[in-house]
Amino acid sequence: MCYNLLVIMKSKPKPNHGRRNQESRRALLEALKEMLIQHPLSSISIEVVAERAGVSKQTIYRWYHDKSALFIDLYETESVDRLMIPDMGSVEKELNELALQTWRFWRETACGQAFRQLVARCQSNLHASNQLRDDFMPRRRLFVTQILNRAVARGEIENGDCEVFTDLWVGFNWYHLLTNSLNDESIIPTMVSILLSGVMRK
Amino acid sequence: MCYNLLVIMKSKPKPNHGRRNQESRRALLEALKEMLIQHPLSSISIEVVAERAGVSKQTIYRWYHDKSALFIDLYETESVDRLMIPDMGSVEKELNELALQTWRFWRETACGQAFRQLVARCQSNLHASNQLRDDFMPRRRLFVTQILNRAVARGEIENGDCEVFTDLWVGFNWYHLLTNSLNDESIIPTMVSILLSGVMRK
Amino acid sequence: MCYNLLVIMKSKPKPNHGRRNQESRRALLEALKEMLIQHPLSSISIEVVAERAGVSKQTIYRWYHDKSALFIDLYETESVDRLMIPDMGSVEKELNELALQTWRFWRETACGQAFRQLVARCQSNLHASNQLRDDFMPRRRLFVTQILNRAVARGEIENGDCEVFTDLWVGFNWYHLLTNSLNDESIIPTMVSILLSGVMRK
Amino acid sequence: MCYNLLVIMKSKPKPNHGRRNQESRRALLEALKEMLIQHPLSSISIEVVAERAGVSKQTIYRWYHDKSALFIDLYETESVDRLMIPDMGSVEKELNELALQTWRFWRETACGQAFRQLVARCQSNLHASNQLRDDFMPRRRLFVTQILNRAVARGEIENGDCEVFTDLWVGFNWYHLLTNSLNDESIIPTMVSILLSGVMRK
DNA sequence: TCGTAATCGAGACGGTACGTCGTGTCTTGCC
């Protein structure tokens, strides 16, 4: 049910028998993006998104279980490769870069504010909550584990405790996002160094 | 409009002629508390709370601006300081204990659910957000810094980076609360040990 | 659930605690009446009636199970006392008068066309069908049985077979309504005389 | 667009290159017939008929203008002339038999339900309405007039008022069909006797 | 023998309406 961007993009361009209409998907995400600039996610109804995108409600429900899923599609589409950190030869450099990019992405696009709304919404919607935890977050956490895996390969850090490390990483960033404190980037290196101390090879 | 706990507590013990009915307030919070145990936040409507408490909707709206305000009243009423960890001679033990107590407090009382609602509300309310960051959280963070200060005094850890350490600490716990994953307590020691590595005296 | 006109009209004028808002009921029927002039019932949605009457959908559903019930309220309100035939001393005269009045009522107001739509609708809606048979028609049939009862009292006709007589009566009129043949009133006396032969006292 | 039975029946027995697939037409009517037995008309959607018949919606719309047209095709296909009553020597016996057969035909085949749909459709379609009154009904009424004619020949009844008699007859049956009350056959003799009283030779 | 043209299944789509739910406001009459 959940739409997979990459698979679609790689499939041959010959379109449409009973397959998803890419045009309507694009219009949908575009409409949502524009609306997110002015309104919090919670005040944006599926009804209005559909109307604005020139798409029927049913089409939304066909591809997305709810508003959150729609936003997630947008979020992932927008953040693709912005948070893909290249090999910089050092886990410390890469983690610093990832945190910096994440904070900037959140500050500079509508996505930061929108993600806050998404988290908020999940606090009163069981399905959205499960989806966030089991579907969306694992994909986000990959950006971190990728870096960690490279570091393991380089022999920089021990292999293990990767999940808890990522919990701490994500928690730190969420906390700053959710309390509106993404401004002081100077604390990032400290955070990285505290975390790395716990996993560095002696 | 928003109900202020202290004012009520100072009012005479047998008041009531046109003043707020304490009985209905108590019934309201009680009903809410019971429901939070069994039902996800999402499925609790003001309508149902009112009915269960035997209170009219109007009475709720007279005293609370909206649903969140009701949850917050519950949270503040319930949250006694059961998170004060005594000196156990070791920062590691104390931090483990604090995390454990925090998770249990959130899991076993309605407060975890209520706090989630509080955080959610702050994502679309600037004033609430500032209050959370500048007023409420500093008090909560004291539970951690207190332990850290004792550890510094004992010579266990370096003095410094306390704020970032606490950010990581709080972030980790929030993350697990907000994603509904407070069940697996076995990861707590790992978390504590990673964090402490970054600040332990060599 | 089904609204009873007479009870309301007789109740004391002091209005409204949780009681039905008469103004919105009036607006509703008025809106429906106007729309029936231009559109068949089947093409009139509850949504639009509500909007036109300046009333919320919920309010309609509170008082009427479905569109048919709403129309029935209108129909009965409109036809009240138009089809109440006074004692004319002779069952034959009275039945002739009743048929004449019925045909004219159907021809001259929106109600005839609307009633056709109502019957049509009942052919594909079980609930509407039951309501028509068990709720609405018994009240309509009273206009006939009233006349028959008077005739029995006068000794004009036998007491019995009243139901079948009324079936025949109603069927005849329905048939002419549903086949768009309400024009030739000259057949009415023949119909009356055939029917009466079967029940007259010898 | 509207499918014409006769044209099909005259077409060569083994046609089909881009011609209509008889198998899917048969499956369609069969599915419809079966569903009419168990489900009220209201709950039968084109979508479900198509699925049950293993036929695509498009195929239905290619051959029928709308849902009613589909029902009508069924009615005309199914309605063989099983209502031809033989001479039984008595008009009363014959009329009783005719009513009984009619009711059973409507109850036991899908045709009763289909005919209800036909009548319903005529209430918002002038052309269909005229056709019903001027084309279809006269043929149906023949079953009655035939019996009446025989009775006149036998000298049982007066010659005259045949049309009004038939109006009453048909109206009575329609009324019971359209209100879903074809179950209590015990009222039929009463109906016959009332009607006959009005036309019997003294 | 191979187009070619229409039918067919599948099913996505834009629509319209549905009937329900929840919010927050309002009114009434009791206390």
Next chain:
DNA sequence: GGCAAGACACGACGTACCGTCTCGATTACGA
């Protein structure tokens, strides 16, 4: 004045069918 009761306008929900529209596979026919 607070309060229970409950009607109300509003807005959104998620679902059900409608009738239209591609698409690619199938199937005869006629060149």
